[in-house]
Amino acid sequence: MEIIRYAELKAQPWRNGGGVTRELARHPRAATGQDGAWDWRVSIAEVSKAGDFSSFPGMDRVITVIDGELMLLSVDGAEHPLEKYRPFRFSGDADSAGALPTGDIRDLNLITRRGAFKGYTSIIELSKKRAHPVFEGQLGILLQGQAAVSPGTADAGAPVPGEAGGGEPPEAGRVELNRYDAVVGSDTATPEILGRGFLAVVSIDPVSDGG
CATH class of the missing domain: 2.60.120.10 (Jelly Rolls)
Incomplete structure (x- = not known):
């Protein structure tokens, strides 16, 4: 991570x-x-x-x-x-x-x-109950509030720790983020951000030869 x-x-x-x-x-x-x-x-x-x-x-x-x-x-x-x-x-x-x-x-x-590349920026509101994943080709940048990131382990759609059926969120591996810190995305143990505030998600996609 x-x-x-x-x-x-x-x-x-x-x-x-x-x-x-x-x-x-x-x-x-x-x-x-x-x-x-x-x-x-x-x-x-x-x-x-x-x-x-x-x-x-x-x-x-x-x-x-x-x-x-x-x-x-x-x-x-x-x-x-x-x-x-x-x-x-x-x-x-x-x-x-x-x-x-x-x-x-x-x-x-x-x-x-x-x-060669196409870039997108989205601003999302974070949740303390549902983690936001940051995938390969993305950066998650904390703009405002308090948040922490941990290596993701749950499959898409699986209960998120802290939600009903998801158990308590694990403290091991969790790292606090400061304002404007950026999390580099990955499709392996995809980082997940929990907190309260606003996150910028920057996505950079390679342009295929066909279009």
């Missing part, structure tokens, strides 16, 4: 001085640089000043405000108000910029190479 601790990630200042980015994951891992040497990247940015976004030719982007109230995103001249927890998809080729009418924000960024 792999956990990426947000507190251990290095902040990378933006070239325009408008914020910093902390990278959670990328593929391939050995790729370097911020200008698309990788095929996909997941990161969290702290935005403190309005300004232009970096261009990512040949990439698709999904951006989600995860802290703060609102960002006004301009994409090729069209303005889009991005509210908290509402993912928005746009092209990395576009001329884009962000404004902050209500103050600083923090956003979750997913960037994928067009034609």
Whole structure:
């Protein structure tokens, strides 16, 4: 079970001085640089000043405000108000910029190479009774609240520990998550997250040769 601790990630200042980015994951891992040497990247940015976004030719982007109230995103001249927890998809080729009418924000960024991978971001509310699994090709990122992750053992549809017929949840193997920590998904002993709050589930699917 792999956990990426947000507190251990290095902040990378933006070239325009408008914020910093902390990278959670990328593929391939050995790729370097911020200008698309990788095929996909997941990161969290702290935005403190309005300004232009970096261009990512040949990439698709999904951006989600995860802290703060609102960002006004301009994409090729069209303005889009991005509210908290509402993912928005746009092209990395576009001329884009962000404004902050209500103050600083923090956003979750997913960037994928067009034609190679397709990325999705979903925001879900966690439950203390039913664990949320994180599968291969996914990251589960705690946005708010309190939660813990444990290696899953139950088959799909089996009683979840703590529910009727499921017994008491086992403490062994359970790891507490801090805000913005990310759980790397797996189809073997699939990690399961229990708690109270909100989780971002980032899914990255390879695009088949046929489509």
